[in-house]
Amino acid sequence: MSEGKLYAVKNDEGKYWDFEDQDDFWPLDISDCPTTPSKEQAEIVADEQGGHVVTLVEEPEKVVLTKEQAKIVKDAHDNKIPACHIANKSDDEELLMNAYVNGYTVEKDKRYLVELDGLVTTDNAQQYLTKKNGKWFACRRMPGMHQDFTDEELNAAPEWAQQLNREEVTDDEQ
Structure with a gap:
């Protein structure tokens, strides 16, 4: 058995061998067990x-990159010699080559909530730094209000x- 791999046998009609019933090739959505962990078993079925x-093979996880690293990988795709x-x-060649081959996601900027210590409404709701239309003010936590800020x-x-x-x-909080 090969670690992390499964094997199937596919015929020229695009149907798969059913390893459970072992009697015929079936469309993938009908087959009870179209895979086996044994490469040897799959090769025997294919021969016979x-x-x-x-x-x-399981799809590898995408690498998480900074914006700067993602730009390097993106530009490498347009280069004649990406490596x-x-x-x-x-x-960090190994990380970026892994991202080039397996794909990547760009890390999100950290976001911060700024509690205005000691500032509450008349019904004791905590106030937070808020920005709207270029103006900064205090507001209770409200969906749709700009209250989560990047460092920038x-x-x-x-x-x-x-x-x-x-x-x-x-x-979870955003």
């Missing part, structure tokens, strides 16, 4: 019944807002 062995492009642009956004905020404590927002 016709068809060819198809190897099923050289990646080697010339980054010290907070660094462009008024000086008094830059000095407030930031709490990182997780994906």
Whole structure:
């Protein structure tokens, strides 16, 4: 048995051998068990019944890259010698080559919620730094309001807002 692989036998009509019933080739959606973990068993069936062995391998996970790393990989796809492009642009060749081959996602910017300590509404709802139409103000936590900020956004905020404590927002809270 090969680790992490399954095998199927497919004939020229696009049907798959059923390893459970072992009596015929069937369309994939009808076959009870179209795969086996044994490459040897699949090869025997292909030899005896016709068809060819198809190897099923789990799709590798995509690599998470920074925006800068993603640009290097994207540009490498347009380069005649992608490996050289990646080697010339980054010290992390293995990670970026993995991303080039298996795909990648770009990491999300960290986002922060800024609680305005001691500032509450008359019904005791906590107030948070909020921005709308270029204006900064206090508001209770409300969906649709711009209250989760990147470092870049907070660094462009008024000086008094830059000095407030930031709490990182997780994906669950966004």
